[in-house]
Amino acid sequence: MHPSSSNHPAVAEAVAVLAERFMACFPATVSRPRTVGREAEYPVVTATGEAADVRRLWDYLLARGDLEPKYDDGTRNLIVALTGEDYSYALEVGVGTVEINTRPCPDLFTLQEILEAAVTRLVRAAARRSWMVLGYGIQPVSPPTLRLMSPKQRYQSLYRAMGAEWLWYTVTASDQIQIDIGRDEMVEMLNLGNLMAPVIIALCANSPVYEGRLSPFCSGREGRMAQIHASEHRHGMPARPYTSIVDYVDTVSQTTFLILRADNEVVPSSRLFTEYLLEHGPDFEAFLFHEHYIWNSARLRAAYGTIEIRPACQQPWREHMAAMALSLGLIEAAREILAYVQEALGEEYWEIMRNYHRQVIARGLAAPQPAPRFLYRIVAMAEEALRRRGFGEERLLLPIHNRLQRQLNPAQQARRIFQVDGLHGLLAHAAIRPALTRPASS
Template sequence: MKREEVKNLMYERFIEPTKLKKDVFVGVELELPIINLNKMAVDLKLVHELTVKFKNYFDFKVKARDENDVICALEDHVTGDIYTFDCSYNNLEISFGKEENLYPVKERFEEYYKFIQDVLNKENHTLTGLGINPYRKYNKRLPVPNGRYRMLYHHLCLYKKYGDEISFHDMPEFGMFTSASQTHVDVNFDNLIPALNAFSKLEPVKAILFSNSVLNGENMELACSRDMLWEDSMHGYNKKNIGMFDTLPQSTGELLEYLLSTSIYCTEQEGKYINFKPTVVTEFFKKEKVNGEYFEDGKYHEITFKPKKEDFSYFRPFKFVDLTFRGTIEFRSVCCQPVNETMTAHAFHMGLINQVDEINQILDEDTVLFNKPYSLTELRKIFAKSYFPEFVEKSELKKLLIKILDLASESLKERGNKEEKLLNPLYKRAKSLENPAQRLIKHLNSGGKIEDLIYEYGRL
């Protein structure tokens, strides 16, 4: 397939859907770690029993089963809510059908959460609001037994083959112990590039407000270790697939050119999930043959296959601010938040999605964080740490954070749903300059126990 054909596919998949967008809806995806308080591996039998009880109580329908015929996904056909697991059965995921108002999502989440906790707590298990499972070392490294997650884990484990090319970490199972809070917001064509730019600039600010993934006992310097875990894995083999934009795109043409320089690493042909060395998407479709691997009969087999047009549906970058095929921007960089502050990130994004000109103006004029000799990527890395650099004037930083939150709050007030109240915890974080990760690190460094915050961050 020629480059122009790939470019047309890219346009149809990612740009064209934004032309159909008028109203702004929000989609919320919440991942929460499951913890066995006995400091043992999560009891998977209990998890599967929970799924059946959840199905029966909320009248969800079975959406998918794993290869052992165990239910791994449920769906409510009325709300569009989905109960499932991300990467492993240690990481519960609840995705909510699109809504105009965040409060119905909040109410349903709280109802689901109370039910799930009641089942888990009876067996000394719990959910909590931490972006890294603090008991990850006790859990088994087992992906959900289906084609997609087995392929993904196998792909991430291949980092050793390319260790001379890139410096990788040695935690390919990170998807099984990291939990995120992701937001999808509708974006229209005219607002697409300004929105991508504005929210890309906000990533260092979001690191300050939302970091909550500490590898306790391993790298206490990082408040948002999720960034590192993604970037220094096989997902980051091509650095353009993850993290920040190197240079902010100024047009849809520049955005398309950027996407054409990102890589594809998997597909499905003839019922087989196949992974292969990450290959720039335009180069992939030029090839007559591609060498890959697939799983069958308990082991991996080598395969040579011819790229097909249909393989393009398996192409997906993992940027912090990602354009999806649904005509939405997906915000992927926020860690799972303390449970009683779950909706903060979604309110933040909803409040600012129609304020992109104002955001750009504030940040273009700022001298507290921006307009310094650091790229956006460097700023995100600086503020994903547990401490602030010397160049930051903290009193001025507080003012900047509050100015951004005020902008979000005013926008939410105009919507008339009282969603601005969901931002209140962020004002506290801005005034104290302390995010959940920094609070956890301070607690541990002062001799506190991780269990204290497992309970506190898991409290509704």
């Protein structure tokens, strides 16, 4: 039997210590209004749609002198990020993907302004090589291969630990928001964030075409990622809601410790983290390293004191704030939404939402909703929660309302374009143009 807190007192003790330290990373209560940050991933492609090598853009982006290069594990060989005051560019798992990270912002409009400045700069740098940056959730042409993987030491070890499954991370592009939360609401926000994964996917999926072909998914990135270590529920919705942070730490600890630090190297592993706890005790840094490679739709981020909402694909440029506004509104309306879902769906609400999750990955807004006007009710609660923040951020939900009204999400629209105009039409639709205009939703 594998060691767990239920049958190994030493593991239970270590889990309790880790849970206490984990909670201490979050403020007792959160200041209002909540601050937000963004991690936005963008595929960069050649004129024919193949993945480009974004490392060739570093010199253009560094030319202004306001960004500082960051190197992999202290070496002077591989630049993995360019950091600035308001935003940074990071090399993703795949060399064809750039991640833009913003500083914490007081509201969504500040976040929008910073992100648009960073994307404008990136698009103009890419245009100098006749490349395109896409508002899209996956590489449209290049398959997930070892050739695409960034040569970071930890990525190489993850590949050795996971095999070809890991390579799917070389092609995907998500749109993630970080939202401040307090210690008193961690479990509630984690459960609500994961419960809302199918709502976000239904409204924000945008990766139906990859490897140059139409896939069976609206969210190709979520559809393929769901197959990664599926028995451990490492991606998407967890098997059940958590009852406490101790329960969360215990559950996470019963999954495979994929990579670990040993003798100043990152090496692959194949044993459960509970086995590591039996040998080493409550090693908090090791737990954070392990937990970082659990990719559920919502994650607690101890480094920032935030909840990270992850299931949205990168959005079409003119609607690029849609997933941010929806995710923030859902978190701000957490208690009302959770009460509604439990009342509407009954005791089996979690399993019903897990089934809906599978359906929306494939069918988007064409999937049957689990209750009458289910999405309308939830979006209305999110909108009202944004209105209460007092910034006018609810205006950024306009694309979400339009998608609901038309019953057409970005993936369903992209699928139609690809079926009529092929890859050329899809690239023209997804490309962010060098002469940027402010998104119509603002």
